[in-house]
Amino acid sequence: MHRAAIALLVLLAADPLLAQRRGEGPTRVPGRAGPIHGVGVPPLVVRTERHQGQPIKPGPIPLPSERRAWVRIGTPHFTIFSSAGARVTRTIAHDLERLTALLLRTSDSFHLPETRTRVFLFGNSRDVQPYFDAARGMRVDAAGLTVRHGDGSTILIDTSARGGEALTPRHELVHDLLRNNVRPLPLWLEEGLAEYYSNAGQPILEHVSRMRPARMPIALDELFAMRYDSLRSASWDFYAESWGAVTALLRRDPHAFRELTLDLEQGAAVADTLRVRYRMTPRDLENAMRKAGAPASSLLSSGVTLKLEPQPLEYAALVFELGELLARLPNRLADAERHFRAARPYLQLLLDTDIERADALAREGKLLEAAQILRQLAPKMPENARLNLEAQAAGLEAAAHAQR
Secondary structure (H helix, E strand, O other): OOHHHHHHHHHHHHOOOOOOOOOOOOOEOOOOOOEOOOOOOOOOEEEEOOEOOOOOOOOOOOOOOOOOOEEEEEOOOEEEEEOOOHHHHHHHHHHHHHHHHHHHHHOOOOOOOOOOEEEEEEOOHHHHHHHHHHHHOOOEOOOEEEEEEOOEEEEEEEOOOOOOOOHHHHHHHHHHHOOOOOOOOOHHHHHHHHHHHHOOOOOOHHHHHHOOOOOOOOOHHHHHHOOOOOHHHHOHHHHHHHHHHHHHHHHHOHHHHHHHHHHHHOOOOHHHHHHHHHOOOHHHHHHHHOOOOOOOOOOOOOOOOOOOOOEEEOHHHHHHHHHHHHHOOOOOHHHHHHHHHHHHHHHHHHHHHHHHHHHHHHHOOOHHHHHHHHHHHHHHOOHHHHHHHHHHHHHHHHHHHHHO
16 A cells, blocks of 8 residues: 555545635535535435424534444445434334335335435434534424435434334435425425325324314315425424325325326326326315224335444544535534534544554555455544545455465
């Protein structure tokens, strides 16, 4: 391994400050190929279950606690960072992969991001709340949040909240995979799908109870026209009725539902596509919604098997990953830089000794031993440094085999 390559690796991992500052043109996230929101990529989209519409306090957000233990798990479609404990982390990872397999079989509306989705599982509400609020730009009252950006998606989950270990991760996954090529789905349809699959197609009793009165809390014409910036779209009534409408339609005719979804993606009126695809009026749909509480079996099969091996996540790696998320958000560059600076001394401490040992072994011709050190170091590093370490290790291994 050449000294120049070692020096470059150290710079990438140990000094991940943003290369550009405010006012110096578009900012790029360190270690990522894509630019931040607004520069040649689809607009940044932040989806969360509920928000209060209240401004957040100005000033820097606190760094996560150093006292909590974090782990990293890699699955075929997700990189998961978790302080929720091994059991909860494994369960959620398995759930996400099972639901991904189901959704991709179900409809062409669901699309995988080009890169693995990054999922942060916070075991404590106090740690996650600043990131919720920073991402949404206002006070958030939710257990989960999804940020879609030009380089993939990031999901934040509060596993200590009600539903945070099962329903919320599945709900946010639906938002993640609804990366439509034509136009976003109507809000009621997207949230209804997210709620429907969050409980694997089974009834959500709290939602059922909200549709029992003689009149729906939200009239269907208002429900269908609801926009994300409406405060009423954050109400439980909106989520209940959206779930009820999607559940009633999916159970009646899944094929017709796919056609209805395509119609709505093209901008068709809900009443028109209901008439064409289902021969229903909105009044018929309302009556069907009241029956959405009928028993149903879980849609999630046990066919997905995973070998999950949580790896300890160094505090520096956690802070770096959260810094990358903040760097993608409007007006959060200063917070991102604080996170990157906080990560630097920890990364430097980890890297110095092992990188020098690997370099010395490589110069002595002990290439496989040098590669082993880098592979042991890689899981402790942030994503960009990990990939560089693994690439360097692979190069050493190839060189060693070539010498035989």
